[in-house]
Amino acid sequence: MRRAVCPGSFDPVTRGHLDIIDRSSRLFDEVIVAVLVNQTKQGLFSIEERIEILREVTKNLPNVRIESFRGLLVDYCRDNDAQVVVKGIRAVSDFDYELQMAQMNIGLSGVETLFMPTNPLYSFVASSLVKEIAKWGGEVSSFVPELVERRLLEKYRDAGTD
Template sequence: MKKGIYPGSFDPITNGHLDVINRARHIFDKVVVAVARNASKQPLFTPEERVELIRENLVGRPNIEVLAFDGLIVDLAKREKAVALIRGLRAVSDFEHEFQMAQMNRHLDETVETIFLMPNEQFFFTSSNLVKQVFKFTDRERHLIPPNVHAALSRKFGHPKS
């Protein structure tokens, strides 16, 4: 069984992330969506909330697992017996950072490859941070996030139900 791990903070998950997950599940027998507990980023949602928001969007896809993790992603890959790390690339500006991470991960464990997938072009500009910044002032960016994330952001930012 070929297993891939898609790591990220997913704070919150966007339709771009979901697009990458769906692309990955057609390549790998199993995809593990690994939610980083990385507290240094000061996330809006707890790891448990992020895991639940993701799971709610992956119902009926038995080849996808969602879990929270601490530590190095290559160590999780080893524990999970994964053959690859899945990374989303939206624009050229992502490449340098992703390339450095891929090289460090290869240095730490050369048995784990890094696979880059691009989301659908309608999501190229989408990021969790941009969604949160826009949501501070308005809740109209519904096409960038799943409905459960829209509801969760509305609760966090105190937007009225619409």
């Protein structure tokens, strides 16, 4: 079985993320979307909320599994018999960082990294920008699925924007 991991924080998942997940699901027998648990960062959405949202927005992809992980990605890949990490690349700046990570991963464990160029429609979309736009009442429907837009509005309505 050809299994790949698409890791990330997905706080929140964007249409760009979903494009990479969808395209990966056509290349591999199974794709694990692995939500990174980073205890040094406080996300807008809890890990559980991110997993719930990801499961809902990928339910049309039967070979996609959603999980969380902590620790080294290469250990997670080994534990799940995944031979490849798939990373979306939006710009050269993404590539510079991701290349270092890919070289470290192959050196540590032999796990390969597949760089997938982002669809030009989403090349500027970042979760942090989406959150900032939503926080101030801006329109985010072209950047995130409808469920995410709703959940963002709820989060910021409940928290206020002050």
